[in-house]
Amino acid sequence: MAKHHGRGFATIEYPTGMNQNGDPSQAWIKLKPDGRVDVFSGTVDIGQGSKTVHTQIVADALGVPYDWVTMDNTNTDSSAVCTGTFASRGTFIGGNAVRLAAEKVRERILDIASKELEIDPSDLDIEDGEVIARGAPQKKINVADVAGAATYNYGELISGSSTALKPFADVDDATGQVEIEPHSAISYAACVADVEVDDETGEVVVQKLVQVYDVGRAINPTLVEGQIEGGAIMGLGLGLLENSYPYYPSVKHRGGQFGAYLAPALRDMPEIDNVIIENPSADGPFGAKAIGEMANNAQPPAIANAIFDAVGVWLTEMPATPDRVLEALAAKREPTRDGKRVVFDEHLSLKAVSANQGEGFFGVEA
Amino acid sequence: MNLIVNGSEVEIVSPPLTPLLHVLRDELDITGPKAGCQQGGCGTCTVLIDGEPRRSCLTAVAAVDGASITTIEGVGQAEELSAVQAAFYKHYAAQCGFCTPGMVLAATALIERKGGPVERDEVLEALGGHYCRCTGYVKIIDAVMAASRGEVDSVDDLPVPEPGQPEVLPKGSPA
Incomplete structure (x- = not known):
């Protein structure tokens, strides 16, 4: 009876949003007469930080300071439509909606500024809340003055709306087959798990998780890290502790009360190491792809692989609870019979009788 | 019963066995302590009772009569964080x-x-x-x-x- 160490590896590829057709997110942006920006985006922030990221995207796309932008997505009547906060789609699809809407608003700002400055809009840029003539920085007008002029002189409400929507696929009438374009923003991730398995109690402890995520562009690196770290612990819960309705709608696997549903607490935390890869997507807002739901996908298979590496059993059902580990180990200890041959499993039986885990004999040079 | 909640003395009219959590949330309208599992398992209802962190969902209000209670509202304000x-x-x-x-x-x-x-x-x-x-x-x-x-x-x-x-x-x- 001993503790065994193992290392497992898993990779995932994650198509952002729903990988069929449609899946819209809408956004509407308007400028107040003082140049401050109101954004009505359908994307709901459930704590992952999409409000912050969308505000950054709008501020950058418009060229105004971050604190000029107010994100109001708390009202289902006034806000635009969004399919939902799921499938890691908030930054890529919702973010594209606010980016495209902001680009339309930018065009209108430049048009009005062009009238005020008497300079062609194509020669104008917006930087830090000021419309500046390219090559002649003394020719400039504050976005607040542009918005005021639009409101009080030109009778225009500067606004822009847009929808990020994946184009519909073609259906072949003859065969009924659907041709779907390869998804434009597939995120990639890898996870390495180091585990310790106790073959007496069946307990699995995850000691370290190394996680690498290709997110296209980390618009807010600290929030990306928050998603990766949070996903790590959720994935650890799925791998070791939490029964998550595999046979929905049957509630057979649901804990009857809070105490019966185990989720990872601080003492379950492994050492966590994150790597963020920025490999920009041509279609993403500022190259961003996804991080979110995908962040808890790689850990359970990596843990399962690590358990195999440690004790040579495959757990095909998650979570790897002590009873499942012990059951698998017991099955493995049972010898296989082939006629007159009775064969014990090499991996466990050898180690069980060996003082040094089958590494060789003491005092003998290998 | 009386409590000193975030520095102010208040009289409590809820029945004595009411969990402190519900006294705070429902009688005093102090919603910082959250009603999570309400079985003492999740920790989000934690308040300081005479400076010690305690689960308010498992604490009958009569058991802390006269105590000083600090909720998140008493720790800091939006413009003056602790x-x-x-x-x-x-x-x-x-x-x-x-x-x-x-x-x-x-x-x-x-x-x-x-x-x-x-x-x-x-x-x-x-x-x-x-x-x-x-x-x-x-x-x-x-x-x-x-x-x-x-x-x-x-x-x-x-x-x-x-x-x-x-x-x-x-x-x-x-x-």
């Missing part, structure tokens, strides 16, 4: 925020008790009964340790919120 709150803000230690009141109060009590920098293991011990399902705990531990080292001791370290009135009067505005 050291722990400022550290949580700076380290992005909250995502959905549901566990945050309990985490901040337990961390505040830990730092108060220790009176100086706390070790990682002490944070694990003090916050071990608090669930967080968003952050993976990493940034919460960072924040508590930073607060205990006095790294974030005031809101002066934080960005200044935008004043209510815009600085630039729009051109042609009747104002």
